[in-house]
Amino acid sequence: MESLLLILVGMLAAISGAIAGLGGGFIIVPVLAFMYTIPVSNISGTSMAVLFVSAISSTLAYARQKRIDYRSGLAFSIAMVPGSVLGAWTTGVVGSRVFFIALGLFLMLMAVVINFKPTRSRGGFLRPTVSRAITDASGLKHSYSFNMWFGATVAFFVGFISSLFGIGGGSVMVPTMILFLAFPPHIATATSMFSILLSSLVGTVSHVALGHVMWGTFIWLAIGALVGGQIGAKIASKIPAKVIIRILSVCLFIVAVRLMFKG
Structure with a gap:
């Protein structure tokens, strides 16, 4: 039963993560925290490894x-790399209670932020430096312009948060791409997953090197994530961006509250 549950969790995480480019770790991390009494580093490391598999599929x-x-995705992922390494190391020195409260506050903030409309006035550090046109x-x-330097700076912190919490930096990257970089929502989610794949x-390699991955748990979650990533990407192409944002906003808020009051 435990193996089946992990497969279903991996599938659900990958589906929801692919739909909005968030990675799905915001589901895996709380589930692992509630199912097992294990160090924070093992939770983050195992979730990050599953996130990699999910990102490949999506x-x-x-x-x-x-x-x-x-x-753009390659540029963002390059900026995420040093943050990912730093985040993996930091998980070993962050206390469990601090970890869950910080993660809960972070997710609650994202639940609010993703409901904001994209900014229309873009000057100064948001002044566009590159333009894109994708069919x-x-x-x-899809045509849009944005400030690459601002995007890369945010990506560095996204890499850190992603590796530290094991939740996937899309929780920050997607809202940033939509709100401040003027990415169309569907391009933002797809590009975010590509960036997450590389970072x-x-x-994952950093967490493996530090011995943070629980391989038995990872295998079952990964099986579900491989299937869920394909399903999520297909669903995302048919659902209006506004509906996606509303659903995930509620999910993020619920998970945030449960984490903050854990233990």
Whole structure:
């Protein structure tokens, strides 16, 4: 029963994570915390490893939909790498209670932020430095401009948060891309998953090197994540962005409250 439950959790996490580019760790981390009495580092390390598998599955599906901005995603992922390594190391020195409260506050903040409308006035550090034009598999053209330096700076902190909490930096990256970088929601989610794929590889290797991954638990979660990533990407292509944002906002808030009052 435990193996079946882990498969279902991995599938649910990958589906919900792929839909909005959040990675799904915001489901896996709380579940592992409630199911097992284990160090924070093992929770983060195992979740990060599953996140990598989920990102592979989702990215392949989004690639077929032609909704990934590869140049921007690669630039963001490069900026995430040093943050991912630092985050993996930091998990070993953060107390459990501090970890859960910090993660809960972080998720609660994101539950509010993702409901904001994209900013229209973009000057100063938000002044566009690059422009993109992408035509997806359905023939729809997406054109947008943004400040690459601001995006890369945020990506560094996203890498740190992702590896530290094991939840996937999409929780910060997607709202940033939509609110401040003017990315169309569906391009933002697809590009976020591509960035997470590259940065989570580094975070996973770091956690493996530090002995943080529980391999028995990881295998069952990964099986579910492989299937869920494909399903989530397909669902995301059919659901309006506004509906996706509302659903995940509620999910993030519920998980945040439960984490903050854990123990």
